[in-house]
Amino acid sequence: MNRSVVMIFAAALAGGCALQAQTNPLIAESKRAYTAIKTNLTKAADKMSDENYSFKASPEIRTFGALIAHIADTQMRTCAAVKGEQKQADAASKTAKADLVAALKASFDECDAAWDSITDANAGEALAGRGQRSKLGALVGNTIHDNEEYGYLAVYMRLKGVVPPSSEGRPPM
Numbered sequence: 268m269n270r271s272v273v274m275i276f277a278a279a280l281a282g283g284c285a286l287q288a289q290t291n292p293l294i295a296e297s298k299r300a301y302t303a304i305k306t307n308l309t310k311a312a313d314k315m316s317d318e319n320y321s322f323k324a325s326p327e328i329r330t331f332g333a334l335i336a337h338i339a340d341t342q343m344r345t346c347a348a349v350k351g352e353q354k355q356a357d358a359a360s361k362t363a364k365a366d367l368v369a370a371l372k373a374s375f376d377e378c379d380a381a382w383d384s385i386t387d388a389n390a391g392e393a394l395a396g397r398g399q400r401s402k403l404g405a406l407v408g409n410t411i412h413d414n415e416e417y418g419y420l421a422v423y424m425r426l427k428g429v430v431p432p433s434s435e436g437r438p439p440m
Contacts, residue, residue, distance in 0.1 A: 291387045297407055298382050304413040305375055308338060310432035311420050312371050317364045319427050324419075331423045333359070335367045338416050342374035345409045346381035348394050349402045381406060 312335050320332035329337065336358035347354035354377065358370035381402075390403035400408070421431035 293387045293403065294382070294385055294390060297403065297410070301378070301382060301406065301410045301413075304410055304417060305378075307417050307432045308371065308413060308420070309375065311417065311424060312364075312368050314429055314432065315364070315420075315424060315427070316429075319423075319429075320362065320364045320367065322423060322427060324423055324426055331420065332362055332364065332367050334416055334420055334423070335371055336361060338413060339367070339370040339374040341412060342378050342409060345405055346374070346378040348396075349381040349405050350377075350384050351395065378406070378409065 315331055320330065320335070322331050323329065339358035340356045343354050343356035343358075356370060356374060358367060358374075361367050361370060385402050385406070391401045394400050394402060394405055417431075417433075421433070424431045
């Protein structure tokens with residue numbers, strides 16, 4: 268191949284890659300927020316010690332482990348619904364860290380598949396039996412919920428002297 272042909276091929280390939288990256292810009296932007304909270308929640312669940320999974324910041328609220336279970340159960344239902352399925356998780360029945368971390372991972376696997384199933388073209392489709400909620404609306408709502416729950420987990424971690432993942436590497440205030 269002569270150099271001109273290689274250059275034209277390379278330019279076409281680069282242009283095709285750029286176009287592909289822009290195929291679903293709404294989904295790509297929204298999924299970045301999901302990926303960030305997924306990272307923080309996964310790290311928080313791993314970082315907290317086994318014995319602190321039973322910790323409550325005050326007597327009338329959930330334990331750290333119950334918050335992880337709540338996140339896992341909510342995600343499983345929401346993300347399965349986006350894919351047109353009905354799934355119930357049973358994380359709320361678990362108390363051991365290993366079981367709850369596994370349930371959280373399974374719920375993130377379900378959500379990864381849900382994010383991979385939508386495009387900008389089908390993101391506005393209504394979920395069956397979920398009122399006026401769209402596929403993208405359900406996934407963005409899940410991300411918002413995850414961020415809210417992570418905020419609670421971060422307080423629990425701080426109370427136990429554990430630096431939350433989102434604060435790692437930052438200088439102390």
